[in-house]
Amino acid sequence: MPDRLDATIAAVRRARAAGVDVLVTTGGAAVGDYDFVQQAFAAEGMALSFWKVAVRPGRPLMHGRLGGMQVLGLPGNPVSSFVCAALLLVPLLRRLVGRTDLSLPVERAVLGRALPENDERADYLRSTLAGGPDGARVATPYRKQDSSMLAPLAHADCLVVRAPFAPAAEAGAPCAIVNLPW
Numbered sequence: 001m002p003d004r005l006d007a008t009i010a011a012v013r014r015a016r017a018a019g020v021d022v023l024v025t026t027g028g029a030a031v032g033d034y035d036f037v038q039q040a041f042a043a044e045g046m047a048l049s050f051w052k053v054a055v056r057p058g059r060p061l062m063h064g065r066l067g068g069m070q071v072l073g074l075p076g077n078p079v080s081s082f083v084c085a086a087l088l089l090v091p092l093l094r095r096l097v098g099r100t101d102l103s104l105p106v107e108r109a110v111l112g113r114a115l116p117e118n119d120e121r122a123d124y125l126r127s128t129l130a131g132g133p134d135g136a137r138v139a140t141p142y143r144k145q146d147s148s149m150l151a152p153l154a155h156a157d158c159l160v161v162r163a164p165f166a167p168a169a170e171a172g173a174p175c176a177i178v179n180l181p182w
Contacts, residue, residue, distance in 0.1 A: 003028070008040035012066070016044070020069050021096065024089060027076025037073050038062055046071060054164055056121040057147035058084040077147035083124045083159070086178070106161060109177045112140025115160075117168045122161065127177070129157035139177050156180055 008028070015023045028037035038051065046064040051073075053061045057080035062073030072089055074081040091102040109129065125141035132138040139160050142152040161176040162169075169175070
């Protein structure tokens with residue numbers, strides 16, 4: 001589909017005409033010159049639930065309703081899109097099919113390296129998971145966490161979850177993780 005508002009509106013109309021329950025988009029939900037997704041949905045009357053989340057990676061995320069169709073606009077960077085899909089799309093789809101295990105389970109581990117404090121966003125850090133000498137699971141975040149880098153995601157075993165405004169943490173400190181399905 002071309003990066004044009006009219007083409008994006010036409011795609012939204014086709015989805016509505018097809019009776020789609022959930023329409024998921026990737027990219028185009030931010031505020032750049034070619035980011036027409038939110039504009040197109042607004043032109044069709046979408047009720048916006050939220051836009052932008054305090055998550056890294058993944059700030060430009062949109063959710064709304066257009067009639068009976070739910071809309072989830074994932075970020076364009078591949079890692080941001082993956083993390084936001086795991087956090088929001090998986091629970092949405094699970095709820096729609098009647099499941100009660102909506103969120104991915106959060107488990108405990110210890111950090112394999114020190115981490116600096118973070119800002120107002122919750123961090124989901126791609127990490128490897130190994131057994132420590134005392135039997136504890138050790139989650140070691142990759143040093144580079146750029147949301148365009150797919151290799152660390154492909155090799156990651158889990159995501160280390162850090163709350164907003166988390167203080168610096170030393171190696172060996174307890175941490176929360178979400179296991180990845182591969």
